[in-house]
Amino acid sequence: MLQLRVLNAQAFVSSIIKRLSTYAVVFSRVPVGLRTRAVAARLGAIGVLLGRTGFHTGKIRVRSVNKGVRLMTNVTLLSASIASTANASRRTASKAAFFDRDGTLIYDAGYLDDVSKIKILPHVIDGLLRLQAEGFVLYVVTNQSGIGRNLFTHDFVGQTHEALRNELLQYGIVIEKFLYCPHVKADDCCCRKPKLGLLEDIDVDWSASWMLGDKISDVQFGLNAGMHSLLVHPNGERGVLFQTVPDMQKAVEVICANEAHPQR
Numbered sequence: 357m358l359q360l361r362v363l364n365a366q367a368f369v370s371s372i373i374k375r376l377s378t379y380a381v382v383f384s385r386v387p388v389g390l391r392t393r394a395v396a397a398r399l400g401a402i403g404v405l406l407g408r409t410g411f412h413t414g415k416i417r418v419r420s421v422n423k424g425v426r427l428m429t430n431v432t433l434l435s436a437s438i439a440s441t442a443n444a445s446r447r448t449a450s451k452a453a454f455f456d457r458d459g460t461l462i463y464d465a466g467y468l469d470d471v472s473k474i475k476i477l478p479h480v481i482d483g484l485l486r487l488q489a490e491g492f493v494l495y496v497v498t499n500q501s502g503i504g505r506n507l508f509t510h511d512f513v514g515q516t517h518e519a520l521r522n523e524l525l526q527y528g529i530v531i532e533k534f535l536y537c538p539h540v541k542a543d544d545c546c547c548r549k550p551k552l553g554l555l556e557d558i559d560v561d562w563s564a565s566w567m568l569g570d571k572i573s574d575v576q577f578g579l580n581a582g583m584h585s586l587l588v589h590p591n592g593e594r595g596v597l598f599q600t601v602p603d604m605q606k607a608v609e610v611i612c613a614n615e616a617h618p619q620r
């Protein structure tokens with residue numbers, strides 16, 4: 357059964373919507389700003405459904421409570437009709453896109469040890485927005501062995517991810533979770549990519565999900581998890597089990613083309 361959640365913009369920030377089968381109606385008198393833009397972008401995932409009630413993808417207008425009540429009524433009716441007609445009563449887990457961090461989302465600064473060194477790579481903002489609008493839940497998954505080497509701390513990595521989260525949020529991009537392994541290879545832990553320990557508590561539709569990274573270990577990680585995998589590197593080596601693309605723009609084109617004509 358489709359779920360309907362009623363949130364306000366403030367609550368949304370601390371309560372990220374976890375499933376595509378979750379619908380949010382935002383009640384807020386707050387002017388459209390950072391938070392409401394983020395909400396609207398997240399709602400882009402269900403824009404097609406809401407479109408039938410006159411709303412457009414990614415352009416949900418956050419209005420007064422009265423108008424919100426009317427919208428909720430529409431969505432409730434819509435949910436009921438979808439549930440009865442589209443076999444939507446047992447929605448599977450959502451599809452997701454997982455991104456390596458250094459060298460994929462942001463410039464690889466060697467061991468990033470200063471939050472001011474964060475610099476988002478070209479095409480990343482547009483790419484993430486497009487994937488989000490396609491209904492992908494976004495995750496970052498990164499090996500941070502600098503912790504194990506005592507180059508920086510867990511706290512620092514937390515601050516880095518908070519800074520990156522906030523920067524992306526300004527564009528309306530919501531990162532569901534930042535997952536990182538703090539170990540060095542010699543620790544032989546179970547969470548360093550390409551091992552899958554970081555995904556232990558993650559519940560997504562793996563066969564509909566993608567892993568993007570600039571290293572073979574990223575691609576191997578994605579393949580190990582049963583995801584489509586792309587090596588995103590201007591002169592990355594070619595593989596039999598994965599595609600290689602030069603940058604994020606091309607990566608997102610490949611994913612969207614597959615969405616239109618699935619090859620699984």
Ligand SMILES: [Zn+2]
Pocket residue numbers: 537538539545546547548
């Ligand atoms: Zn680990």
